Amino acid sequence: MKILLILLFLFLSNCKFEKLVDNHGTNHLEKKYKKLTLNVTNKNDIIQVLGPPSTKEKFDNDVWIYIERKKTNRGILTLGRKKIYLNNVILLEINNKGLLAKKEFFNIDDMNKVNFSDSETQKNFSKRSFVYDFLSSMRQKINDPLGVRKKRRKEIKRQQ
Numbered sequence: 222m223k224i225l226l227i228l229l230f231l232f233l234s235n236c237k238f239e240k241l242v243d244n245h246g247t248n249h250l251e252k253k254y255k256k257l258t259l260n261v262t263n264k265n266d267i268i269q270v271l272g273p274p275s276t277k278e279k280f281d282n283d284v285w286i287y288i289e290r291k292k293t294n295r296g297i298l299t300l301g302r303k304k305i306y307l308n309n310v311i312l313l314e315i316n317n318k319g320l321l322a323k324k325e326f327f328n329i330d331d332m333n334k335v336n337f338s339d340s341e342t343q344k345n346f347s348k349r350s351f352v353y354d355f356l357s358s359m360r361q362k363i364n365d366p367l368g369v370r371k372k373r374r375k376e377i378k379r380q381q
Contacts, residue, residue, distance in 0.1 A: 246288035
């Protein structure tokens with residue numbers, strides 16, 4: 222009976238009533254997004270407010286992407302699977318003068334509205350295509366770079 226009480230005590234002492242939150246990216250993006258103004262905020266101001274971007278893209282203008290994701294455990298019955306309850310993304314487009322030209326904010330509801338195409342791509346190649354022939358010849362050259370195996374096969378056939 223004492224062992225059962227000790228085990229129960231150890232089990233209950235390690236339990237927490239608060240959910241564990243796993244943060245990824247920049248925290249509080251929604252509040253920081255409101256501090257940015259178009260054609261006034263420059264690159265240095267953005268870095269001061271938001272920090273370095275998660276991703277940078279270079280097209281006609283610079284596009285900086287900031288991500289905030291928070292996951293939490295669902296419960297005991299789901300065996301530790303985590304649920305995303307906050308997923309915010311900010312897209313900032315910076316013009317060639319270094320000023321903020323465009324800003325967009327996406328939350329988890331916007332992310333779920335993506336439509337995907339159900340069509341499938343048909344393959345347009347056969348097994349004996351140029352790429353297949355090229356790769357098989359390369360494999361043969363890698364396995365037998367001096368052609369020694371080919372010579373041995375010819376000698377064995379002559380002896381028979």
